[in-house]
Amino acid sequence: LDARGRHRCRGRGLAFSRSRGVRIHGTKGSGVGHLDELMRLGCPDRRLDRFDAEIDALTGIDGAIAGLRVDELVRLRRAKPQLKRVARDLAGYGLPDTLGHGDLHLGNVAKRDGKYLFFDWGQGCVSHPFIDAWSFVQESDMESMPEEAYLAPWAEYESIERLREALALAEPLCRLPATMDQYNFCRNLRPEPEEFPESLARGLRTILQWADRL
Numbered sequence: 145l146d147a148r149g150r151h152r153c154r155g156r157g158l159a160f161s162r163s164r165g166v167r168i169h170g171t172k173g174s175g176v177g178h179l180d181e182l183m184r185l186g187c188p189d190r191r192l193d194r195f196d197a198e199i200d201a202l203t204g205i206d207g208a209i210a211g212l213r214v215d216e217l218v219r220l221r222r223a224k225p226q227l228k229r230v231a232r233d234l235a236g237y238g239l240p241d242t243l244g245h246g247d248l249h250l251g252n253v254a255k256r257d258g259k260y261l262f263f264d265w266g267q268g269c270v271s272h273p274f275i276d277a278w279s280f281v282q283e284s285d286m287e288s289m290p291e292e293a294y295l296a297p298w299a300e301y302e303s304i305e306r307l308r309e310a311l312a313l314a315e316p317l318c319r320l321p322a323t324m325d326q327y328n329f330c331r332n333l334r335p336e337p338e339e340f341p342e343s344l345a346r347g348l349r350t351i352l353q354w355a356d357r358l
Contacts, residue, residue: 178243179241179242179270182243182270183270187243187268187269187270188268188269188270189269189270190244190246190269190270190271190275190321191241191270191271192231192232192234192235192272193235195227195228195231195317195320196228196231198320198321198324199224199227199228199231200224201324201327202220202320202323202324202348202351203220203221203223203224203227204221205217205220205327205348209327209330209331209341209344210344210345210348211341211342211344211345211348212345212348212349216348216349216352219352219355219356220348220351220352220355223351223352223355223356223358226355226358227316227317227320227351227355227358229358230313230316230317230358231317234272234274234310234313234314234317235272237302237306237307237309237310237313238301238302239272239273239274239298239301239302239307239310240273240301241270241271241272241273242270242271242273243268243270243271244268244269244270244271244272244273244275244276244321245262245265245267245268245276246265246266246267246268246269246276246321246322246325247264247266247267247279247322248262248276248279248280248283249279249280249283250283252264267321267322267325269321271321272314273298274310274311274314275314275317275318275320275321276318277289277294277311277314277318278314278315278318279318279319279322282318282319282350289311291308291311294311295307295308295311315354316354316355316357316358319347319350319351319354320351322347323344323347323348323350323351326340326343326344326347329344330344
């Protein structure tokens with residue numbers, strides 16, 4: 145970690161993503177067709193039709209747990225209809241759910257024998273394939289999304305124009321699953337690790353920033 149507590153390898157995110165975007169999504173796409181088995185084995189269901197309940201929980205969060213100012217809480221609660229609308233709109237595209245990592249950043253990627261290994265699947269879930277995309281971009285401090293590499297494996301499901309539309313819709317939603325996990329940690333772990341409330345507040349503020357633009 146650097147002085148700001150970030151992974152030192154984050155600055156390499158753009159080069160990594162451009163060269164390995166197809167491989168990342170070849171891995172994620174392999175979950176398509178195995179969703180029932182994954183969920184039978186206990187993989188959490190984070191499909192878009194479950195987002196309503198998570199949006200309700202996060203926008204109704206208690207201020208003492210959230211670590212937000214009063215004005216931020218008010219804005220967050222007002223954002224509920226817009227966030228739900230975006231989730232419904234994204235679900236209208238013909239993209240299959242797949243296995244999502246849930247915490248995808250360069251600190252959870254290693255290179256071994258010339259191949260990339262994705263590890264730490266503790267927050268893995270069944271989810272929309274574009275949710276991890278924006279999480280990876282944000283967590284890796286990348287300036288932009290390498291759309292061509294990321295969208296190519298999904299071209300059999302939608303036109304490139306509609307894929308770009310879906311990718312844009314996914315951006316405001318990308319922090320919801322990880323932030324919901326932090327919320328559950330804060331509610332259920334006693335004593336809670338010191339970093340969890342800070343991570344929860346940071347996730348909520350990121351959601352709020354995107355909601356303000358909707």
